[in-house]
Amino acid sequence: MYEFKDGLEFSKFLDNNDPLGYLRQRFYIRKNTIYMCGNSLGLLSKDAEDTTVDVIEKWKNEGVQIWNADDNKYYLYSSRIAKLMAPLVGADDDEIAIVGSTTVNIHQVISTFYKPTKDRYKILLDDINFPTDRYAIESQVILKGYSPEDAVKTVKSVNNFLDEDDVIEAMTDDVAVVFLPTVYYRTAQIIHMKKITDAAKERGIIVGWDLCHAVGALEVDLKSIDADFAVWCTYKYLNGGPGSCAALYINRKHFQLLPGLAGWFGNKAETQFLLRQKFDHRKDGSGWQIGTPHILSMAALEGSLKMFIDIGMETIRHKSLKLTGYLMYLIDTKLIQHGFSVGNLREDSRRGGHVCLKHEDGYRISLALKGRGVVPDFRDPNVIRLAPVALYTSYGEVYSVVDILLDIMKTESYKKFSCKRNVVV
Ligand SMILES: Cc1ncc(COP(=O)(O)O)c(C=O)c1O
Known part of the structure; x- marks a missing residue:
């Protein structure tokens, strides 16, 4: 178990002390985009x-x-x-x-x-x-x-x-x-x-x-x-x-x-x-x-x-657990009061590489996230899947996603999106 703290500074601290942080530059990461969908389609690396x-x-x-x-x-x-x-x-x-x-x-x-x-x-x-x-x-x-x-x-x-x-x-x-x-x-x-x-x-x-x-x-x-x-x-x-x-x-x-x-x-x-x-x-x-x-x-x-x-799978898994642990911590600290819940098991031995974020308005919230440059995916009826990936996601990005979600809820900006599903969600 890790001791996490709230605040941008702490996310920077985690990034500065991340032994895998250097790998990010080996991937094609679009500017102004936070990619949280590596559990669906991973990003292209220069090696690949x-x-x-x-x-x-x-x-x-x-x-x-x-x-x-x-x-x-x-x-x-x-x-x-x-x-x-x-x-x-x-x-x-x-x-x-x-x-x-x-x-x-x-x-x-x-x-x-x-x-x-x-x-x-x-x-x-x-x-x-x-x-x-x-x-x-x-x-x-x-x-x-x-x-x-x-x-x-x-x-x-x-x-x-x-x-x-x-x-x-x-x-x-x-x-x-x-x-x-x-x-x-x-x-x-x-x-x-x-x-x-x-x-x-x-x-x-x-x-x-x-x-x-x-x-x-x-x-x-x-x-x-x-x-x-x-x-x-x-x-x-x-x-x-x-x-x-x-x-x-x-x-x-x-x-x-x-x-x-x-x-x-x-x-x-x-x-x-x-x-x-x-x-x-x-x-x-x-x-x-x-x-x-x-x-x-x-x-x-x-x-x-x-x-x-x-790199080795042990090191990759270690960071993945830390990323998803941090994400769950921020969700618990900032988003629960806005109707969100964590829909995955908490124990390290019982959760994979993504966090299952539930909200009854999950579909419209996932569209609002896309509108703000975050790429999540959505699974009916109410699950937003967020996958911070050990090889290319930073702790700062995890922090920003939760911040953006908080803003979407406070401003209710998701309400301007339609509930009608796209063909590929
Ligand atoms: C658990 C699982 N099995 C199978 C598939 C589909 O495999 P494919 O489309 O590559 O045949 C998926 C796709 O996401 C999946 O998540």
């Missing part, structure tokens, strides 16, 4: 820009020979980037593929691991996860001939939080797979992965995780958790760029399985270009690639991840 320009140059100069250039760097790009990703998730690099999108990867892992039998055919989900996970799972159970009403079992949340004991209680003999997020996109709640994974394994249930809001925000140790699979995106805290290539993890004990969705980039490198009709599966995570890797969508990630490796 450099590796992207490298790929463009290679393509410009080499054409198709890009695949052989630099010791097959781009042909093996998934494995190369997996090496940079591995320390962030505590896995072996050969357990990771940089591939697809999170949603496609959910299809990939579920079609690989979901082997329903007459008695064990249900997939256990919650009711507050990002909905694409459910859409993908429901379509997978339909493909196997079941109805979602029967084959998808839902653990009910209580006041927007999920209780691990409720999940464990729902692990009945008919459950084949449990699939949950590690950090909730709305409330930033961290789920106790190890507790749930152990309980699932004791009951013979396959268990997988959606790490989208975890990777790059907090330390994840897949080795010690020993889950069967995981998926995550790279455009949020990892700053890989809009729609950057996602990632998946296959526990090495499952390398002998065939991917549910096979393709020629899952074939062994030695025989891939013999173009045989028989699929010769690579027996590691890279065997879960499908088609030609999306090099341009991976390039920024290479530069960005190097930055994470240089």
Whole structure:
């Protein structure tokens, strides 16, 4: 726990003593803008820009020979980037593929691991996860001939939080797979992965995780958790760029399985270009690639991840907790009397990288914030998500956001905005 104080001077003190403060200059930060949306789309760093320009140059100069250039760097790009990703998730690099999108990867892992039998055919989900996970799972159970009403079992949340004991209680003999997020996109709640994974394994249930809001925000140790699979995106805290290539993890004990969705980039490198009709599966995570890797969508990630490796997740998490702790302190001190509440859990071990700020007029307040140069995001019905990011947000910016919010409330300037929602909020 930190001792925080109110006042601009104190925010300056925090910035002057921030060991990661120098990193901010490596990012493109728009003038007169306070970016609080790195939990949705991280900012571009110069490091990420450099590796992207490298790929463009290679393509410009080499054409198709890009695949052989630099010791097959781009042909093996998934494995190369997996090496940079591995320390962030505590896995072996050969357990990771940089591939697809999170949603496609959910299809990939579920079609690989979901082997329903007459008695064990249900997939256990919650009711507050990002909905694409459910859409993908429901379509997978339909493909196997079941109805979602029967084959998808839902653990009910209580006041927007999920209780691990409720999940464990729902692990009945008919459950084949449990699939949950590690950090909730709305409330930033961290789920106790190890507790749930152990309980699932004791009951013979396959268990997988959606790490989208975890990777790059907090330390994840897949080795010690020993889950069967995981998926995550790279455009949020990892700053890989809009729609950057996602990632998946296959526990090495499952390398002998065939991917549910096979393709020629899952074939062994030695025989891939013999173009045989028989699929010769690579027996590691890279065997879960499908088609030609999306090099341009991976390039920024290479530069960005190097930055994470240089600094280390422990240091990044330390600052992230301090930033969100400071933000919560200022909210408690200045905004509670204006109808705001903090909608996330307070303990360090139970909150991810953003603060969930609730207000019944949250939508209009989020528009007023945008009008004042702050970029938050909004999640229905009443949540403003504020993500101060360890690599590029200053304590001074956190202070200013709360100051601006206070002014918006005192002047009631949010009232001039309409409640009608934009298509992308
Ligand atoms: C928890 C979670 N899972 C999945 C997704 C969507 O992944 P994608 O659109 O990259 O497939 C998101 C997007 O924000 C998310 O927050």
